[in-house]
Amino acid sequence: xxxxxxxxxxxxxxxxxxxxxxxxxxxxxxxxxxxxxxxxxxxxxxxxxxxxxxxxxxxxxxxxxxxxxxxxxxxxxxxxxxxxxxxxxxxxxxxxxxxxxxxxxxxxxxxxxxxxxxxxxxxxxxxxxxxxxxxxxxxxxxxxxxxxxxxxxxxxxxxxxxxxxxxxxxxxxxxxxxxxxxxxxxxxxxxxxxxxxxxxxxxxxxxxxxxxxxxxxxxxxxxxxxxxxxx
Amino acid sequence: xxxxxxxxxxxxxxxxxxxxxxxxxxxxxxxxxxxxxxxxxxxxxxxxxxxxxxxxxxxxxxxxxxxxxxxxxxxxxxxxxxxxxxxxxxxxxxxxxxxxxxxxxxxxxxxxxxxxxxxxxxxxxxxxxxxxxxxxxxxxxxxxxxxxxxxxxxxxxxxxxxxxxxxxxxxxxxxxxxxxxxxxxxxxxxxxxxxxxxxxxxxxxxxxxxxxxxxxxxxxxxxxxxxxxxxxxxxxxxxxxxxxxxxxxxxxxxxxxxxxxxxxxxxxxxxxxxxxxxxxxxxxxxxxxxxxxxxxxxxxxxxxxxxxxxxxxxxxxxxxxxxxxxxxxxxxxxxxxxxxxxxxxxxxxxxxxxxxxxxxxxxxxxxxxxxxxxxxxxxxxxxxxxxxxxxxxxxxxxxxxxxxxxxxxxxxxxxxxxxxxxxxxxxxxxxxxxxxxxxxxxxxxxxxxxxxxxxxxxxxxxxxxxxxxxxxxxxxxxxxxxxxxxxxxxxxxxxxxxxxxxxxxxxxxx
Numbered sequence: 001x002x003x004x005x006x007x008x009x010x011x012x013x014x015x016x017x018x019x020x021x022x023x024x025x026x027x028x029x030x031x032x033x034x035x036x037x038x039x040x041x042x043x044x045x046x047x048x049x050x051x052x053x054x055x056x057x058x059x060x061x062x063x064x065x066x067x068x069x070x071x072x073x074x075x076x077x078x079x080x081x082x083x084x085x086x087x088x089x090x091x092x093x094x095x096x097x098x099x100x101x102x103x104x105x106x107x108x109x110x111x112x113x114x115x116x117x118x119x120x121x122x123x124x125x126x127x128x129x130x131x132x133x134x135x136x137x138x139x140x141x142x143x144x145x146x147x148x149x150x151x152x153x154x155x156x157x158x159x160x161x162x163x164x165x166x167x168x169x170x171x172x173x174x175x176x177x178x179x180x181x182x183x184x185x186x187x188x189x190x191x192x193x194x195x196x197x198x199x200x201x202x203x204x205x206x207x208x209x210x211x212x213x214x215x216x217x218x219x220x221x222x223x224x225x226x227x228x229x230x231x
Numbered sequence: 232x233x234x235x236x237x238x239x240x241x242x243x244x245x246x247x248x249x250x251x252x253x254x255x256x257x258x259x260x261x262x263x264x265x266x267x268x269x270x271x272x273x274x275x276x277x278x279x280x281x282x283x284x285x286x287x288x289x290x291x292x293x294x295x296x297x298x299x300x301x302x303x304x305x306x307x308x309x310x311x312x313x314x315x316x317x318x319x320x321x322x323x324x325x326x327x328x329x330x331x332x333x334x335x336x337x338x339x340x341x342x343x344x345x346x347x348x349x350x351x352x353x354x355x356x357x358x359x360x361x362x363x364x365x366x367x368x369x370x371x372x373x374x375x376x377x378x379x380x381x382x383x384x385x386x387x388x389x390x391x392x393x394x395x396x397x398x399x400x401x402x403x404x405x406x407x408x409x410x411x412x413x414x415x416x417x418x419x420x421x422x423x424x425x426x427x428x429x430x431x432x433x434x435x436x437x438x439x440x441x442x443x444x445x446x447x448x449x450x451x452x453x454x455x456x457x458x459x460x461x462x463x464x465x466x467x468x469x470x471x472x473x474x475x476x477x478x479x480x481x482x483x484x485x486x487x488x489x490x491x492x493x494x495x496x497x498x499x500x501x502x503x504x505x506x507x508x509x510x511x512x513x514x515x516x517x518x519x520x521x522x523x524x525x526x527x528x529x530x531x532x533x534x535x536x537x538x539x540x541x542x543x544x545x546x547x548x549x550x551x552x553x554x555x556x557x558x559x560x561x562x563x564x565x566x567x568x569x570x571x572x573x574x575x576x577x578x579x580x581x582x583x584x585x586x587x588x589x590x591x592x593x594x595x596x597x598x599x600x601x602x603x604x605x606x607x608x609x610x611x612x613x614x615x616x617x618x619x620x621x622x623x624x625x626x627x628x629x630x631x632x633x634x635x636x637x638x639x640x641x642x643x644x645x646x647x648x649x650x651x652x653x654x655x656x657x658x659x660x661x662x663x664x665x666x667x668x669x670x671x672x673x674x675x676x677x678x679x680x681x682x683x684x685x686x687x688x689x690x691x692x693x694x695x696x697x698x699x700x701x702x703x704x705x706x707x708x709x710x711x712x713x714x715x716x717x718x719x720x721x722x723x724x725x726x727x728x729x730x731x732x733x734x735x736x737x738x739x740x741x
Contacts, residue, residue: 048646069652080643085665098653098661146651 002045002150002182004208007054009037009044016040018208020201024059024149027176027183028211029193032203033228038186039078041208042154045184046075058150069098073150074143081139081156082127088138089114089123095145109145117141117171133164137171144175151176153185165189169196190229194218202228236655237663241573244566245580251623252587255598256471262601263464272441273466276449279442280473283359284427287366292420294367295374296412298519301512302375303382313516314379316523317372322677322731323527324684325369325432326701327720330708331526332356332365332437334717340529361437362445366430370423372523377422381415382408400508425477429470429591432686436705446470450593454691460601467594475589527724534721537714545703545719549726551614552683552700556730559621559682560675566622567629567674568663571637574630575645584630587623592687595620600691613692617699621682629674636670672738679730684723700726 004018016037022028032038043049045056047068055064063071074095082091092114096106114120117137127135136157143151153172157165173196176183187193193200193214201211204224217225302313320328336342336356346353354360385407393403431447438444444452446469453463567584574580599616603609609616640662648654648662664671686701693702700723707716 043646046646046650048649067652068646068649069654075646075650077646080647083644083647083662083666086661094651094653094661098651099657100661142651 001057001059002184003057004045005055005057007044007051007056009040009049010052011040011049014040015206016203016208017206019054020208020210022182022184022201022211023199024182025180026198027173027185027196029197029200029214030184030186030203031188031190031193031200031225031228034188036203037206038203039154041203042075042152042184042186046073046152047071072148073152074146074148075152076136076139076143076154076156078155078158082135084127086126087123088119088125088127088130091127091138092142092145095142113141113145114138116144116175132160133168136160136164136168140168140172140175144179144181147179149180149182151181151183153183155186155188158188165192166195172196190218204228237569237572237659238576239573241569241571241580242577244569245573245577245583248566248570248587248623248626249583251619252590252595254602255595256590258598258601259464259467259471259594261464262460263468264461266465268459268462268465269469270462272444273446273449273453273462273469275441276444276446276466277469279359280428280430280445283362283366283443283445284424284430287363287370287427288420288424290363290367291370291374291423292378292416294371294519295378295419296416297511297515298371298375299378299382300408301515302379305509305512305516313520314376316520317376319728320369320372320523322680322684322727324686324701324720324723324727325365326436326686326704326708327530327684327723328368328526329365329433329436330704330716330720331530332361332368333708334529334533335526336361336364341525357437357443358440359438359443362430362433362443365433365437366423366427368522368526369433370426371519373426374419374423375519377419378412378415381411385411400505425473428473429477431591431593432701435686435690436708446473447591447593450597451690454593454597454600460597463597464601467591467597470591470594471589474591474594530717531721531724533714534717534719537718538721541715541718541722544698545700545707545715545722548698548700548703548719549722551697552723552726553730555614555618555621555699556679556683556726558618559625560679560730560734562618562622563625563629563678564633564671564675567626567633568637568659568667568671570626570630571633572663574634575637575641581630581634585627588627590623592620592624592685593691595623596688596691599688610692610694610697613689613694613697614699616692617685617689618682620688621678621685625674625678625681628677632670632674632677633667636667640666668738672734675738676731676734679734680727683727683730 001024002022004020004022007018009016014037018041030038030041040049044051047063047066051064055062057063058072086094089110090100093100093102093110096102096110102110111120114123117140119134119137119141122130122134127138130138139156157168160168169192172183175181185197197214199211200214200217202209202224204227209222209224221229221231302310333356334340336353338355343353356364389407390403393407398406429447430445431451434443434445434448435451438448446466450463450466450470453459453466570580570584596616599619600609603612644662644666648658653662684701685699686705689699689702690705693699695706698706700719704716704719704723707719
C-alpha cells in the first residue's frame with residue numbers, strides 16, 4: 001500500500017493536497033490537466049521534493065524523510081533515463097550496484113532482464129545508438145533489476161509513437177504482473193489508462209481524488225473526469 | 232541531488248579559498264600605514280597606470296575594428312586559423328611575447344633596420360611606448376574577438392534588406408555597423424583599460440623608471456628593492472581598488488569559450504565585394520597576423536637553434552614550472568568540481584570562488600609574505616606560494632567553465648542519479664567526471680598554461696635556486712643572454728601551450 005497521509009505540497013504559488021491510499025500489486029493511472037501537479041506529486045513520492053505537511057508510507061513504513069535512492073521505489077522520468085556515456089549494460093547494471101562492481105550472479109540477472117525486455121545483443125551500445133523504444137526498454141529493464149516494490153512512471157513513453165507506446169505498456173503490464181510490482185503511472189491518454197490501469201485517479205483543483213476502478217470510472221465518468229475529457 | 236559528501240567538500244573548499252584570499256588582504260590592510268606612507272613616485276605610478284591603460288585600450292580598439300570587420304565579411308581558407316590565433320595570446324606567457332616584441336621592435340630587430348635605411352631613429356622598445364605596444368599585442372586580439380561577436384550579431388535579415396535597398400558600403404556602415412560599434416566598443420574599451428591597469432610582467436620587463444612604472448611594479452620595487460613592507464601594503468590597497476573593478480569586467484567578457492568555437496559564421500554580404508574593399512580587408516588581416524606571428528616566429532625559430540645548449544639550470548626551472556602547472560591544474564579542477572557541486576545548493580560558493588578575480592598576484596603575494604613572516608622564512612615557501620596564488624587566480628575561470636556544465640548535468644541527470652543512489656565518489660567516477668570531462672579538461676588546460684607561464688608572485692620571493700622557467704627567462708633577458716633566452720622561450724611555449732593542448736584535446740577524445 002502507498003499511503004499519502006494529509007500530504008501537502010507547495011511550490012511557489014502552486015499547492016497540491018493528497019490524502020488517499022493506493023493499492024499495491026496493481027497499476028494505477030494518474031491523470032489530470034497539464035500543470036495540475038501530476039509530476040509534482042510523483043516527485044514528492046520519489047523524494048525530490050519535501051512536502052510541507054503530511055507523510056508518505058509504503059507498506060506501513062514512513063518514507064517521508066528518506067533519500068530518493070533509499071525509497072522502496074524506482075522511477076522512470078519523462079526523459080534522460082539513461083546516462084549517454086554508459087553502455088546499455090552499464091545503465092541497467094546501475095540498478096544493482098551504483099559502482100557497477102557486479103558479481104557473476106548479478107551479471108546473470110543483468111543478462112536475464114535485458115533478454116526479458118528484448119535487448120539481448122545490444123548490451124554494448126550507447127543510448128544514442130538505440131531507438132526511442134529500445135531506450136524505454138533499457139530504462140524499464142533497470143527498474144525491474146532494482147526489484148523495488150513500487151514503480152513510478154512520469155510519462156516515460158510520451159515521446160514514442162502510438163504503436164510503440166502500446167507495445168511498451170503491454171510489456172509494462174506483463175512484467176509488472178509477473179514480478180508483482182505496484183505501478184503508479186502518469187498519463188494524459190485516457191486510452192492508456194483504459195488499456196493497462198486497474199485503477200485511475202485524477203488531480204483536479206489542487207487535490208488528488210482517490211482512485212476508482214478504471215472500468216467503472218470510464219463507464220460512468222465523474223464530473224472531474226468529464227471535465228478532463230472535455231465532454 | 233543528495234550528493235552530501237560533495238556538497239560538504241565544496242563548502243569546505245570555498246571557505247578555504249576565502250581564507251587564502253581574505254587572509255593576505257587583511258594582512259595587507261593591517262600593514263598598510265595609510266596613504267601618508269606613499270611617495271610622490273607612487274602617485275606617479277598610479278597616474279602612469281591609468282594613462283598607459285587608456286592609451287593601450289584606445290589603440291587596441293582602433294586597430295581591432297578593421298580586423299574584426301574584415302573577418303566578419305570575408306570567408307577564406309585559413310580563417311579559422313586566424314580566429315584561433317586571436318585566442319592564443321590569452322594563454323601565451325607574457326614574458327615570451329615581450330621577448331618577441333623586443334626581437335621585432337628592439338635595436339637589432341627588423342623594424343629598426345628598415346627605419347635605419349630610411350635614416351630614421353625609431354623610439355626604444357623600453358619605456359612607456361614598449362609597455363603600450365605589448366598591451367596592444369595582447370589586447371588587440373581580444374578586442375577583435377569581442378567586436379567580431381558584435382558584427383556577427385547583426386542579423387542576416389538586416390543585411391539582406393540592406394542589399395535589397397541597394398545600400399553601398401557607406402550606407403551599411405552608417406545604418407547598421409556604426410550603431411553596433413557604438414553599442415559594443417565602449418564596453419570592450421573599458422575591459423581592456425581595466426586589464427591594462429593590473430599589468431605587472433609587461434611593466435617589469437619593458438617599463439620601470441619614473442615614467443613607466445605601474446602600481447603592480449611599484450609594489451614589487453617597494454618590496455624587493457626597498458623592502459618597505461608598509462609602503463608595499465599601501466600600494467597593494469591602491470591596486471586592490473583598481474583590480475577589483477578590472478577583474479570582474481575581465482571575467483565577464485574575456486574568457487574565450489573553447490577557443491574560437493562559434494565564431495565561424497560569416498554573414499553573407501552584398502555591399503563589399505568590390506576589389507578595393509577585398510584588397511583592404513586582405514591587407515588588414517595580413518598585417519594583424521604579421522603583428523601577432525612575427526614576434527613569435529623570430530623568437531621561436533632562433534630559440535630552436537639554441538635549444539640543445541641550454542644550461543642545466545634552465546631545464547631544472549622548466550621542471551619546477553611543469554610541477555607547478557600540473558599541481559595547479561589538479562588542485563584547481565578538484566576545488567572547482569567540489570565547489571560547483573556545492574554551488575548547486577549554496578550560491579555563495581560561486582561568489583566566494585569568483586572573488587579571487589579581484590586580487591592581484593602581487594597583492595596576494597605581499598599578504599602571504601606578511602602572514603608567513605612571523606612563522607617561518609617566507610623565501611623557503613616561494614614555490615608553494617606561487618602554486619597557491621596560481622590556483623586562487625585560475626579558480627574563477629575554472630568555475631566559470633564548470634558551474635554552468637554542472638547545473639546542466641544536475642538538471643538533466645540529478646534526479647536519475649539520486650533515484651539510483653549514485654552519490655559521493657561513485658557519482659564522481661560514474662557520472663561527474665565522464666559528463667564534465669570537456670569543461671574540466673578546458674579548465675585544467677587553462678590553469679596549467681597560465682601557471683606555467685606566470686611571472687608574478689614568484690618575482691617577489693624567489694632566490695635563483697627556486698626560479699621557475701618564466702623567471703629564468705626574465706633573468707636571461709636581463710643579462711642580455713638573448714640566444715639562451717629565446718631557447719628558454721621556446722621551451723616555455725612548448726610547455727604552456729603543450730599542457731593546454733594536452734588537457735583540452737585529451738578531454739575531447741575517447
